[in-house]
Amino acid sequence: GSMIRMARQVVADRLVTPFYQPRIDMRSGRVLGCEALLRWHHPRLGVQLPGSIAAGFHHSDIAVALTAQMLDGVLTDLRQWLAEGLDPGRVAINAAAADFAHGDFADRVLRQLDSFAVPAEHFEIEVTESVFLDRGADEVARALRHFARAGVRVALDDFGTGFASLTHLKQYPVDVLKIDRSFVSNVDQDAGDAAIVDAVVKLGGTFGMEVVAEGVETEAQAQCLLELGCVVGQGFHLGRPQPFSAFHPPKRG
Ligand code: G
Ligand code: G
Ligand code: MN
Ligand code: NA
Numbered sequence: 001g002s003m004i005r006m007a008r009q010v011v012a013d014r015l016v017t018p019f020y021q022p023r024i025d026m027r028s029g030r031v032l033g034c035e036a037l038l039r040w041h042h043p044r045l046g047v048q049l050p051g052s053i054a055a056g057f058h059h060s061d062i063a064v065a066l067t068a069q070m071l072d073g074v075l076t077d078l079r080q081w082l083a084e085g086l087d088p089g090r091v092a093i094n095a096a097a098a099d100f101a102h103g104d105f106a107d108r109v110l111r112q113l114d115s116f117a118v119p120a121e122h123f124e125i126e127v128t129e130s131v132f133l134d135r136g137a138d139e140v141a142r143a144l145r146h147f148a149r150a151g152v153r154v155a156l157d158d159f160g161t162g163f164a165s166l167t168h169l170k171q172y173p174v175d176v177l178k179i180d181r182s183f184v185s186n187v188d189q190d191a192g193d194a195a196i197v198d199a200v201v202k203l204g205g206t207f208g209m210e211v212v213a214e215g216v217e218t219e220a221q222a223q224c225l226l227e228l229g230c231v232v233g234q235g236f237h238l239g240r241p242q243p244f245s246a247f248h249p250p251k252r253g
Contacts, residue, residue: 007056007066015040016069017047018077019241023090023212026222026233031250033090035126035234036074037241038066047243060098067099071109075116077244082118088249092124092155097134106146113152120151124176127154129162141172148173155212160196169207177204181215181235188224201229 010016018036025032038050056062070093081088099105113120125147132140144154155176156168160183168174179200187193197213204211213225216235225233 001055003053003055004059004062007053007059007062010040010053010056011062011065011069014069015042016066016073017041017243018070018073018093019047019243020077020091020247021234021241022239022247023092023232023234024238026216026226026231026238031089031239032232033088033092033124034247034249035092035094035241036070038070038094039241039243057096058098060101063096063098064101067093067096070094071112075112075118078118078122079116080244081249082122085252086249087252088122090124090153091122092126094126094157095131097131100131100135100140100143103139103142106143106150106152109147110150110152124153124155126157126178128157129159129168132168133162137168137171144172144174148175158214160200166203169203169209174207174209176210176212178212178214178234179230184213184215184221184225184235185217187213187228188218188220194224194228197225197228197230205229 017039019039020034020036022031023033023035024030040048040053042048056066074091074093078088078091113123147154153175154173155178156174157178158180159177161180177200179197183193183196187197201211210232211230213230213233214235216222216225216233216237218237222233222237
């Protein structure tokens with residue numbers, strides 16, 4: 001369809017550009033890192049959201065190329081921040097199921113970190129639970145362990161919306177749980193959503209994982225999350241996704 005054609009064009013013309021959304025300690029306001037989100041630059045219309053090429057994420061060649069271009073852009077920016085004495089913390093990128101198809105994804109990423117001289121501690125991989133289902137859990141698990149050994153953290157994205165979440169937590173080296181924004185948007189009004197956040201915070205505590213609330217849009221949500229013990233947040237209330245030119249990590253030290 002036309003969305004696939006558009007996605008191919010984006011890949012061929014290398015139009016991908018990462019935007020950065022901060023991950024915030026909601027007690028202090030400190031920037032702990034950020035998530036790199038795919039945007040692309042239409043030659044006439046300007047910056048476009050990924051929705052316009054979303055079908056591409058499920059098409060193996062295109063998805064792999066999109067991740068590769070994101071990685072390239074992110075490492076270029078990360079290297080620049082580090083050279084300027086800034087502390088970007090952890091920068092996360094989203095991986096697609098197709099990235100895990102050839103068994104060498106972790107290897108390729110780690111080699112690229114190396115060639116950009118970016119330490120693994122500044123990098124994180126986000127996967128959704130659907131990646132385990134699409135790809136075969138063993139194959140994905142192998143890649144995640146490879147990342148973990150190298151010091152790259154792994155985040156489970158959209159947590160709570162997928163299948164078999166608890167099995168994944170027990171078996172795989174997951175460092176971060178990102179609570180899906182569907183549980184966050186009414187956390188201050190819906191007792192059920194608050195109970196889910198509470199449970200995920202406790203689960204994270206038990207397994208020694210950081211818990212991040214996604215899609216924090218209001219101060220009331222932030223306060224409620226803090227009361228539930230969820231300290232780290234991401235969302236429009238805390239910081240919008242911004243291009244490299246507008247995103248300023250804190251100074252080191
Ligand atoms: O930014 P926006 O809300 O439009 O993103 C829509 C969807 O695209 C989200 O589900 C998000 O996870 C996904 N997405 C954004 N950036 C990337 C990326 O770099 N790779 C993959 N695979 N998905 C991404
Ligand atoms: O699936 P993933 O969590 O990677 O998707 C993140 C997407 O959510 C990004 O594309 C980003 O644009 C969007 N996003 C980030 N913060 C908020 C928010 O506070 N509210 C809403 N509705 N979307 C958000
Ligand atoms: Mn994500
Ligand atoms: Na998410």
